[in-house]
Amino acid sequence: MKFTSPAQAETLAQVKTHPYQATSFYLDTDKSRQPLKAINAAYKGLLNQARLTLETRDLSREVKKSLLEDLEKISQFCTNRLNSWKAPGLAIFCCSARNLWQELELPHGPRNRLIQDFDFYTRPLSAILEKFKKLCAFLVNRREAFWYEIRMGEIRLLDSLTSDVPKKVKKGGFEGYESKRIERHIDALLLEHFKKAAQRTFEILKQNHFDWLFLGCDDQFYPQLEPLFHTYVKDRLKGRIKARPGTEASRVLQECLDLEDRLKREEEAGLVKAFVAELERGGRAVAGLADTLRKLNSHEIRHLLITHNFSKPGRVCPGCHGLFLNEEACPTCKVKTEPVADVVDEAIEIALNKNVPLTQINPPTRLEHYGNIGGFLKFKTPR
Numbered sequence: 001m002k003f004t005s006p007a008q009a010e011t012l013a014q015v016k017t018h019p020y021q022a023t024s025f026y027l028d029t030d031k032s033r034q035p036l037k038a039i040n041a042a043y044k045g046l047l048n049q050a051r052l053t054l055e056t057r058d059l060s061r062e063v064k065k066s067l068l069e070d071l072e073k074i075s076q077f078c079t080n081r082l083n084s085w086k087a088p089g090l091a092i093f094c095c096s097a098r099n100l101w102q103e104l105e106l107p108h109g110p111r112n113r114l115i116q117d118f119d120f121y122t123r124p125l126s127a128i129l130e131k132f133k134k135l136c137a138f139l140v141n142r143r144e145a146f147w148y149e150i151r152m153g154e155i156r157l158l159d160s161l162t163s164d165v166p167k168k169v170k171k172g173g174f175e176g177y178e179s180k181r182i183e184r185h186i187d188a189l190l191l192e193h194f195k196k197a198a199q200r201t202f203e204i205l206k207q208n209h210f211d212w213l214f215l216g217c218d219d220q221f222y223p224q225l226e227p228l229f230h231t232y233v234k235d236r237l238k239g240r241i242k243a244r245p246g247t248e249a250s251r252v253l254q255e256c257l258d259l260e261d262r263l264k265r266e267e268e269a270g271l272v273k274a275f276v277a278e279l280e281r282g283g284r285a286v287a288g289l290a291d292t293l294r295k296l297n298s299h300e301i302r303h304l305l306i307t308h309n310f311s312k313p314g315r316v317c318p319g320c321h322g323l324f325l326n327e328e329a330c331p332t333c334k335v336k337t338e339p340v341a342d343v344v345d346e347a348i349e350i351a352l353n354k355n356v357p358l359t360q361i362n363p364p365t366r367l368e369h370y371g372n373i374g375g376f377l378k379f380k381t382p383r
């Protein structure tokens with residue numbers, strides 16, 4: 001099943017598996033960024049790690065049996081299905097004792113994770129929902145207007161409008177009073193059509209809470225149309241597209257997705273640029289895993305930046321939950337730290353729990369030259 005709506009995430013979040021536990025599995029299956037061999041190695045690594053963790057956990061025989069069965073089923077699914085799996089991400093939610101199994105095709109590669117806990121772990125689904133903007137494509141010519149909704153890679157026609165505006169009279173020939181009068185009449189009808197379309201655009205944007213608006217119209221109409229937009233519409237207008245009324249929906253979709261991707265990359269590049277500038281002038285920024293974790297432990301991070309799917313093993317303090325790259329003992333609690341398979345994932349959890357803004361940057365990015373992780377700081381660090 002494709003993951004397309006918040007309702008799917010909410011339903012999963014509400015499932016109760018008590019007294020048994022639930023398995024949540026996320027795999028980055030984006031074959032445009034990595035070979036199948038790497039994807040296979042990643043899922044096997046997750047399953048092995050989960051089996052080891054399960055052995056050490058103090059659980060009843062039935063609960064353990066169900067969790068082990070989950071791992072076995074996920075392993076079989078991956079062996080049989082990953083070869084032909086098309087989506088860039090896979091999520092599986094299961095509880096064998098309760099006979100629950102749900103697989104989802106994700107529109108974006110998630111961080112690789114396997115979590116066995118009391119509930120299904122759905123936070124990455126919310127993160128994907130947030131990542132995808134809700135787009136409106138507004139296509140207009142001198143007679144027609146179309147509005148499409150684009151969400152999570154799917155397109156849907158929302159509304160359309162047709163006005164009876166006749167073709168413009170040809171210039172030249174005799175320029176009599178009558179032809180001037182007709183021309184003015186047509187101009188008035190055209191303006192009326194644009195006014196109606198602009199008003200409808202405002203209503204549609206408000207009703208559906210769109211993030212961005214993309215406009216498809218001829219250059220000659222733009223100066224007439226733009227002043228008719230409400231400020232609310234102008235604020236959301238992010239770009240122009242080549243599609244026009246009559247363009248096939250699949251082409252409208254592709255053009256919008258391409259533009260969305262480009263705009264997001266520009267946004268991310270801008271953020272990284274500001275980060276690097278701050279860092280290089282010795283301002284309020286920190287880079288590299290060890291230093292960033294230290295600043296995260298001391299609540300000094302204002303905004304965390306991470307290269308998408310960067311991961312590293314590390315250590316966690318069982319006392320204060322401080323995160324470390326290498327420290328064998330926690331400098332605060334003086335107790336022995338415990339190894340974790342992915343300390344970056346732990347850092348993301350902490351950021352989410354403490355409401356620290358977090359941006360995962362798609363590679364290639366300059367952030368890779370700065371240790372793949374960093375953050376803007378609340379205060380300036382004394383040098």
Ligand SMILES: [Zn+2]
Pocket residue numbers: 317318319320321322330331332333334
């Ligand atoms: Zn500690």
